[in-house]
Amino acid sequence: MFVKYPDKRVLAFFTMTLILLLGTMTSGCELNEDSGEEPENSKEQAEPVELPAEEEFKEQLDVSLMDSLSERRSVRDYSDEKLTLTELAALLWSAQGITEKQRGYRTAPSAGATYPMEVYLVVENVEELSPGLYRYSPDEHTLEQIKEGHFNEDLKNTALGQDPIGDASVNLVITAVYERVMNRYGERGERYAKIEAGHISQNIYLSCSALELGTVAIGAFNDEQVIELLQLQEGEYPLYIMPVGKR
Ligand SMILES: Cc1cc2nc3c(=O)[nH]c(=O)nc-3n(C[C@H](O)[C@H](O)[C@H](O)COP(=O)(O)O)c2cc1C
Known part of the structure; x- marks a missing residue:
């Protein structure tokens, strides 16, 4: 009841x-x-950043190969002057830009066109771009922002405190997702990805030479710390850090 x-x-x-x-x-x-x-809802990322197209940096990169090669040098001192977005676009296009849309072929060679590499950016001092962590998307020629903030010092600390990383306008970090190339070539795929990092790095070096920017290929860093800082996915490893700044 x-x-x-x-x-x-x-x-x-x-x-x-x-x-x-x-x-x-x-x-x-x-x-x-x-x-x-x-x-x-905080995962709602900022809109991808559209980068200046090839036509906009074509002329700046139109320097003789002879000059770019002979003037290529590792440069470790940079001024405080900002990099322009066009200069950054030129570097990223040189690193991994699409040069044949139909098959997705890129500026750098890749074993079996498997494209296991990614380019991340730690942006500090670039016009029209807020400081933060980004990833380059070759297909769209855009930047996806991963998180906002100042990370040069954190990145420098992963690399024995090397000053060029702390002083750079932008640090380009080349990573490899080995699985993409190992699916086709087995164990040997890992070697192929590491070789590919060299191609990408040289493209960046030569473009810096043409644009009169400074860069240096840095291999001495703590993998685990870089993985954590860049929030890399499982199975993705950093191979090079390339700080870039005006000379
Ligand atoms: C695999 C590799 C790793 C490197 N790691 C570093 C590094 O951690 N720090 C650095 O200052 N330079 C590094 N360098 C740059 C070399 O020191 C530089 O290429 C060398 O001194 C020759 O000078 P150059 O590049 O001006 O011709 C590296 C180069 C290569 C190829």
Whole structure:
């Protein structure tokens, strides 16, 4: 039989249950915050950054191969002057730009056209670009922002405190997803990806030479620390850091 007016014990029971329920819901929220997981809507990334197209840097890169090769040097001192977005676009296109749309072929060779490489950017001092971590998307010739902020010092600390990384306008980090090339070539695929990093790095060196920018290929860094800083996916490894700045 139902009682018309619940007595005090029933009321107390309901109140306690309500408090417990609310408590569980709130602590659930706290857990979510503490777990470091980003709330879903903060994952809404900024729009990709459109980079200046080939026509815009064609002339700047139109320097004789003889000059680019003979003037290529590792440069470790940079001025505070900002890099332009066009200069950055030229470097990224040289590194991994698409030169044949139909088959997706790129500026740098790749074993079996498997394209296991990625280029990340730690941006510090580039016109029209807020400091932060980005990834180059060759297909769209755009930049995807991963997170905003100043990360030069963190990156420098992964690399025995090498000053060029801290002083760079932008650091290009070349990584490899070995699986993409190992799926076709087995164990040997890892070697192919490492060789490919060399091709990409040389393209960046030669473009820096043509654009009168400074860069140096840096191989001495702690892999695990770079993986953590760049939030790399499982199976993706950094192979080179290339700081870039005006001479
Ligand atoms: C695989 C590799 C790793 C390198 N690692 C570093 C490095 O960690 N730090 C650095 O200052 N230079 C590094 N360099 C650049 C060399 O020191 C440089 O190429 C060499 O001194 C010759 O000078 P050049 O590039 O001006 O001709 C590296 C070069 C290569 C090829």
